[in-house]
Amino acid sequence: xxxxxxxxxxxxxxxxxxxxxxxxxQKAQPILGELPQKTEDVFLPEVxxxxxxxxxxxxxIPWSLRFLPNGDxxxxxxPGTILRIPSGENNPTPYMEVPGSVHEVDAGLMGxxxxxxxxxxxxxxxxxxxxxxxxxxxxxxxxLNDLGTRAVVDKVILDNIPAYAIHLGGRIxxxxxxxxxxxxxxxxxxxxAQDVNHxxxxxxxxxxxxxxxxxxxxxxxxxxxxxxxxxQGFAWDPDTGAFFNSEHGPSGAEVxxxxxxxxxxxxxxxxxxxxxxxxxxxxxxxxxxxxxxxxNKAAVPPAGMTFYKGDLFVASLGGQALIRLVFxxxxxxxxxxxxxxxxxxxxxxxxxxxxxxxxxxxxxxxxTTSNTDGRAALRIHDDKILKLTFE
Numbered sequence: 001x002x003x004x005x006x007x008x009x010x011x012x013x014x015x016x017x018x019x020x021x022x023x024x025x026q027k028a029q030p031i032l033g034e035l036p037q038k039t040e041d042v043f044l045p046e047v048x049x050x051x052x053x054x055x056x057x058x059x060x061i062p063w064s065l066r067f068l069p070n071g072d073x074x075x076x077x078x079p080g081t082i083l084r085i086p087s088g089e090n091n092p093t094p095y096m097e098v099p100g101s102v103h104e105v106d107a108g109l110m111g112x113x114x115x116x117x118x119x120x121x122x123x124x125x126x127x128x129x130x131x132x133x134x135x136x137x138x139x140x141x142x143x144l145n146d147l148g149t150r151a152v153v154d155k156v157i158l159d160n161i162p163a164y165a166i167h168l169g170g171r172i173x174x175x176x177x178x179x180x181x182x183x184x185x186x187x188x189x190x191x192x193a194q195d196v197n198h199x200x201x202x203x204x205x206x207x208x209x210x211x212x213x214x215x216x217x218x219x220x221x222x223x224x225x226x227x228x229x230x231x232q233g234f235a236w237d238p239d240t241g242a243f244f245n246s247e248h249g250p251s252g253a254e255v256x257x258x259x260x261x262x263x264x265x266x267x268x269x270x271x272x273x274x275x276x277x278x279x280x281x282x283x284x285x286x287x288x289x290x291x292x293x294x295x296n297k298a299a300v301p302p303a304g305m306t307f308y309k310g311d312l313f314v315a316s317l318g319g320q321a322l323i324r325l326v327f328x329x330x331x332x333x334x335x336x337x338x339x340x341x342x343x344x345x346x347x348x349x350x351x352x353x354x355x356x357x358x359x360x361x362x363x364x365x366x367x368t369t370s371n372t373d374g375r376a377a378l379r380i381h382d383d384k385i386l387k388l389t390f391e
Contacts, residue, residue, distance in 0.1 A: 033283025110170030157210030183231025217271030320349025
């Protein structure tokens with residue numbers, strides 16, 4: 001074939017592919033929607049009636065904090081170690097180096113959950129990243145046996161979860177139904193969120209043995225809901241059983257000529273499509289589940305969360321705050337008030353980035369900071385677990 005003809009053919013193919021790519025990008029622009037409530041965040045560097053003290057310090061990227069029935073605390077640190085803090089003390093001791101766990105950017109040892117029947121079976125569950133024999137980065141759910149001062153691996157209950165150095169999710173928690181819920185991220189490949197046959201960018205639901213519950217919305221699949229971006233937190237309202245998740249939106253993305261922040265807190269719908277990346281925010285379209293709150297003016301991004309005294313508390317990373325959401329529960333959890341505790345302004349907090357929040361056996365809130373991950377200025381003796389006592 002004439003070289004000139006070859007060149008023209010290649011040029012034609014190149015232009016065609018380029019136009020197709022541009023068309024795909026245009027079609028990928030999300031539909032934006034605003035929430036009906038116009039609640040403005042209130043910034044509270046100090047909270048009346050709340051005493052804050054450092055319970056534990058000098059930690060390294062603490063990702064999950066959970067308490068055992070006897071009052072001991074377990075801390076999963078992203079580099080791959082679990083620490084145990086004996087009840088009544090504030091001196092962590094080594095508990096486990098997780099075999100095979102790798103730490104690459106945001107990937108590492110992440111979620112930690114205590115089985116509801118821990119006192120009988122001594123089971124603890126973790127989610128961590130690893131590399132397989134083909135050097136692929138993946139995540140898995142591993143069950144541990146607690147031996148008191150240390151833990152050993154019992155079994156892998158879910159493997160080959162797609163992973164990436166960023167946007168991989170990582171939160172796990174047992175729901176009131178006794179099932180294990182798992183949050184994953186989109187691995188910077190947004191449209192996997194809409195593929196119900198793909199485990200990324202989803203909330204997954206499995207049994208304690210890693211089996212698929214018969215009442216999952218998609219038969220034979222661990223997928224519970226989809227259209228999520230990067231799932232970072234779970235919480236159930238103890239009064240109603242309503243299920244919530246937090247997830248990172250496309251913070252700082254320029255959409256329609258302006259910078260938008262779309263971090264979300266969702267009331268999760270079984271089998272629901274939460275929209276990403278087709279819709280962002282709350283467009284009010286019947287096909288998609290709108291979030292209960294989505295931030296437009298200031299990035300959050302939200303992480304661990306828990307209900308406490310009737311309100312939802314959400315740890316904020318880039319927002320450097322503990323966020324308190326007050327709901328109108330009689331009106332399908334419409335948000336009445338948003339407070340950013342321990343924060344002077346967006347991204348300016350007293351204690352820096354916050355990763356997890358949980359209720360301790362003493363009835364107080366415990367919050368972990370996340371400043372040693374390289375994304376915030378270090379405070380002295382970071383990272384810390386803060387104890388919040390309500391007077």
